[in-house]
Amino acid sequence: MKVTVELSGGLELLFDKKKTHTLEFADKDEIPLRDLILYMRDNLLKERAELFVVDNTVRPGILVLINDADWELYDGIEYIVKNGDTIIFISTLHGG
Amino acid sequence: MDNTTPTTTTNVENSTPIKKKSGGKLCELCNVARPVLKRPKTGQMICKECFYTVFEDEIHHTIVSNNLFKRGDRVAIGASGGKDSTVLAEVMTLLNKKYDYGLDLFLLSIDEGITGYRDDSLETVKRNQQQYQIPLKILSYKELYNWTMDEIVKEIGLKGNCTFCGVFRRQALDRGAVILKANKIVTGHNADDIAETVLMNLLRGDIPRLQRCVNIVTGSEGALPRSKPFKYTYQKEIVMYAYFKKLDYFSTECIYAPNAYRGHARDFLKDLEAIRPSVIIDIIHSAENFHFREENKMPVQRNCIQCGYICSNDVCMACDLLKNLNSGLAKVKLSINLKRKDKDNNNNNNSNNNNTTLSNQLVIEQK
Numbered sequence A: 001m002k003v004t005v006e007l008s009g010g011l012e013l014l015f016d017k018k019k020t021h022t023l024e025f026a027d028k029d030e031i032p033l034r035d036l037i038l039y040m041r042d043n044l045l046k047e048r049a050e051l052f053v054v055d056n057t058v059r060p061g062i063l064v065l066i067n068d069a070d071w072e073l074y075d076g077i078e079y080i081v082k083n084g085d086t087i088i089f090i091s092t093l094h095g096g
Numbered sequence B: 001m002d003n004t005t006p007t008t009t010t011n012v013e014n015s016t017p018i019k020k021k022s023g024g025k026l027c028e029l030c031n032v033a034r035p036v037l038k039r040p041k042t043g044q045m046i047c048k049e050c051f052y053t054v055f056e057d058e059i060h061h062t063i064v065s066n067n068l069f070k071r072g073d074r075v076a077i078g079a080s081g082g083k084d085s086t087v088l089a090e091v092m093t094l095l096n097k098k099y100d101y102g103l104d105l106f107l108l109s110i111d112e113g114i115t116g117y118r119d120d121s122l123e124t125v126k127r128n129q130q131q132y133q134i135p136l137k138i139l140s141y142k143e144l145y146n147w148t149m150d151e152i153v154k155e156i157g158l159k160g161n162c163t164f165c166g167v168f169r170r171q172a173l174d175r176g177a178v179i180l181k182a183n184k185i186v187t188g189h190n191a192d193d194i195a196e197t198v199l200m201n202l203l204r205g206d207i208p209r210l211q212r213c214v215n216i217v218t219g220s221e222g223a224l225p226r227s228k229p230f231k232y233t234y235q236k237e238i239v240m241y242a243y244f245k246k247l248d249y250f251s252t253e254c255i256y257a258p259n260a261y262r263g264h265a266r267d268f269l270k271d272l273e274a275i276r277p278s279v280i281i282d283i284i285h286s287a288e289n290f291h292f293r294e295e296n297k298m299p300v301q302r303n304c305i306q307c308g309y310i311c312s313n314d315v316c317m318a319c320d321l322l323k324n325l326n327s328g329l330a331k332v333k334l335s336i337n338l339k340r341k342d343k344d345n346n347n348n349n350n351s352n353n354n355n356t357t358l359s360n361q362l363v364i365e366q367k
Ligand SMILES: [Zn+2]
Pocket: B027, B028, B029, B030, B031, B032, B033, B046, B047, B048, B049, B050, B051
């Protein structure tokens, strides 16, 4: 399966300043969002993991969109990511 | 949530069938389109078009019900290039047209002189100017005070530099507005910022500021009136609005500003919000209903004998800080002030003391 992950609002700074990442999981056809986030923390994130993940979910203040819609419309962290999904993370914690 | 599947065919855009609570649900407002957002204030699930409408209309309502503007006002929008002020510029332009407010709008940016931070964000503001076709004025600390923040940090180090920046910025916005012949200033402070400030003032026991920080208009006694059209607007919705509308904003933290105290207040608030989203508006409503005793009013305002800026002492804070900077004493004085401030905080609040007010100034304006 293939998943696209986008980071913005300053979060990209923790990920090598790269805004879009394409992830492939050859052996899976779905992955719980929670596992995807922990995977990102352990494999993509370059610094200060505590600014992205707190208590095994995204840090409060980071908005998550699943295929361009608020993750609160789905099951939030319990959502099961499918092949072709785009997951977007936007920090609201940076200065306005 | 009940699962009445609507008969209309809904999502065609997504080939992957997604198992989700909102699966077959339609926007709670129009009952036609697919929802894209759950509103933190109300819990409503709404579509993109309805979101734009309610978002803009609520801000319009805030503006009208608080009489923030009159026809013919010249309004300077404090523009940093960040999300809040970018959305503010968008919404002010849009509402001014849609409801024919009759305002002359300006973008006003302050260049603190921070390499790699403000120079980049100013590029964003310049693009905003092109997009909205409203005049832009950039005013620098260097022009106003003959010091850039880079130079100030070189002189005094990283302790207390935010005090300088906060004091200077507050005046700089007023002066820029005067140059633009504006009679009002609007800033992008949103509901989250205000709730944070309420918490911080409460935790510090700063009663005069606790009283003032939920006012939608400040600075009426002589300084230009400043208002916050986003007072009741959630950060989440501002960011979602910018995202869906593909607005161009800049998001990097100031390289000099780890405002630790505000950071803790923000994290605390975000944790609460995750459990109970209405907490932000609830804090604001609580603070609006506090009653204060007379003796806690802010000190009487007068004009700085050096520069004429409105202040509560003979000499304003900016002039005072500048005097120390120019005489090379800033580092020494600052450390004395910080020490004295700690002592003051133990003897309740006494906001007539210049040193206390100086260090606390930040609580109101900076975020
Ligand atoms: Zn709708």
